[in-house]
Amino acid sequence: MTIPATLPTVAAEAPAEANAGRRNMALLIQLRWLAVGGQLATIGIVTGPMGISLQRAPLLAAVLVLIAINFASLALLRRGRAVTNAELTAVLLFDVAALGWQLHHSGGLANPFASLFLLQVVIGAILLTPASSWAIVAAALAAIGVLAVDPTPLVLPPPYAADPMGLYLKGSLVCFLLIAVLLVAFVTRISRNLRERDAALAASRQRAVEEDHIVRMGLLASGAAHELGTPLSTLSVLIGDWKTAPAIARDTELQQDLADMDAAVRRCKAIVSGILMSAGEARGEAPQVTTMRAFLTALVEEARAGRMPGTVEFNDLFGADLAIISDPALRQVIGNVLDNASEVSPEWIALTASRDGGMAVIEIADRGPGFSDEMIERFGQPYSSTKGRPGGGLGLFLLVNVLRKLGGSASVANRDAGGAVVRVVLPLSAVAADGESV
Template structure:
């Protein structure tokens, strides 16, 4: 059931341009760079007997180590960086490498070409403007290092300096390499992203067509089943109209019944020919949406309790929110996960203020494994084999469902956090009632709220 208006309300496909780089990926790349830098400094000062200023060099390497440790301690491993954050991280790596090159011979250092790496990564994951900015900064650092650097010396004090023409050649090669890789990698990644959007649009169109096909089958079956009672109603109402010729008021009622039966038949035929968008189904009260999301899991042996209250400064009336498939499916996955691991009770708690809506889904189960808490939301994250599910032995992982829920809800503007309600090492008697897993979903109310007033308008054919 879709119309032009419904399509306008459908969120745009996931932005494949930026904000898709995991912080963990950049951290691992930086660890690899640190390991390579330490190895190069060790070999240069050892077997090659070069007079490298080890103190300043290891200080620069230590800055990269400190940046990684700070990122690990502040952010979860599953954090996906925005375009600005990704750009800042790549510029940091470029500056750190340029400073290290300046201490170890400048462009005469055979590892100088590695300064191309951050610019190349930027070209594949950033927008053209941001990747161009990274490339320009890289060229600026390369130019600076070409003039200001500590030359390489042997242990005996001999300066290892290539002829000036080679220095110019190295600078020109790196500048051309940065420019070429930025343009080439950016072009290729842009085409890949465009193909990804096209495939996503194709999948959405196929899914929509499948839904319409299924709906057509249901309507056809309903029309078939309702055909006989509608025909009976029409026949009886016509006979009543004939028998009530001398009683005009009753005869008009009988004719009205016949006309309404004809109208019902026409509606069924119309729904079979083309889908309709029922404006009543686009939005619903918050409590109705939550109950709809939880409905498949209400009879699975767990007590699912709902609580919705306004915040102290919020309106008393519960908000009417968009009844979007992403919201219902995402919340359903989160509730399913809570029911899967709860011992007896699951709580679905909603609080709203004038500008914010917060949902909490809690259970009294064992909670998320502490060693995996920072990675909740990664696809295919599996639980430990020593912790089998009590009621679903075949359910061996919680990663894909939570990843789908997290992705769908974030597309609607939500922020999602995962936590435990208590210390997992507490004794059973010391645990609070809601001491299991906690999933908090927070929306800016303006992103999902719908007006509850005003005319709904007519159903529109697509």
């Protein structure tokens, strides 16, 4: 069976791209509000203190159009879906058209603010695909061409009529400062968005690699379970025969050893059956409905089997019990954590269960050597182990990924009193039986 390596990565990249599109649209909305405020201030200053006559109606109409575009853009964001390149292109084309309309009614190319087309071209080049960026360039050139044909001239009052070039240069300086400030602010924000997107893509790719690794491990585990079934059954039959053999039946010590061997074989068979059931190969097996307290108690009792009395402590702070669907994978990974804790701390381990709102919190503590800084940094990565044996370090890796599938999380830390603690946070809604309120 071949595992496709590209499909998970493509699926994982989609949310990151979708978030980038939404952030870019939100940034355009903010810039457009700044443009609306700047245009209203400019109209007020030019027609007020400067005394230059402008056609206010068409200019204010363009401002209203920009406000309408912003509200439409906000509606796109509220729908919760990705913002596409076509939608970003459309709103930028509206911006180009609105600027062209305002310049047409305020002097055309003689207006120093005609350079603002450059800002929109740069924004398009950063945010859009190459084809859409060239569409913005074409739209800006078309607007400039239209502005060259019969624009509404500016009628300058006497203080400025004597030196129109001086007024143009001052306006050009203001326009340059405006473009420079907006570009720095915009490019800085876009760079941050791109860094966040790249980080999200890297995390998504890493998650896809880990999930692919788990699939391969599952295939190997399922195959090994099939192969182990026959020898385990043979061992079980042989142990049964030895128990009834006359020479052995009279030896009490051998009978005790055989009983221990039989219990170990039964446990191995149960583990194999659990692997096959998790792989979907069990037949006639319905999901088991139990309660959270019974689920945790079973984990503790299994950890206590074969250990000295009093070495496994169970602190039940969960509160009101809850009916859940027992998940074999969850039971197995938490059992692995208990086994790991018992290996490094055979004299004492503790499982503490509590509830934080709609989350179950399970903490497994020990008095072992604790985690090194490197282990804590690499927590959740495969083959990160202090045991030094081949294939080690998969227990916490599987724990993290099983909890991730259920919407939960896991963390590790060192205890002040010595030893380590593994903290599992699990949404109760992910395991609650149908109809149960969490």
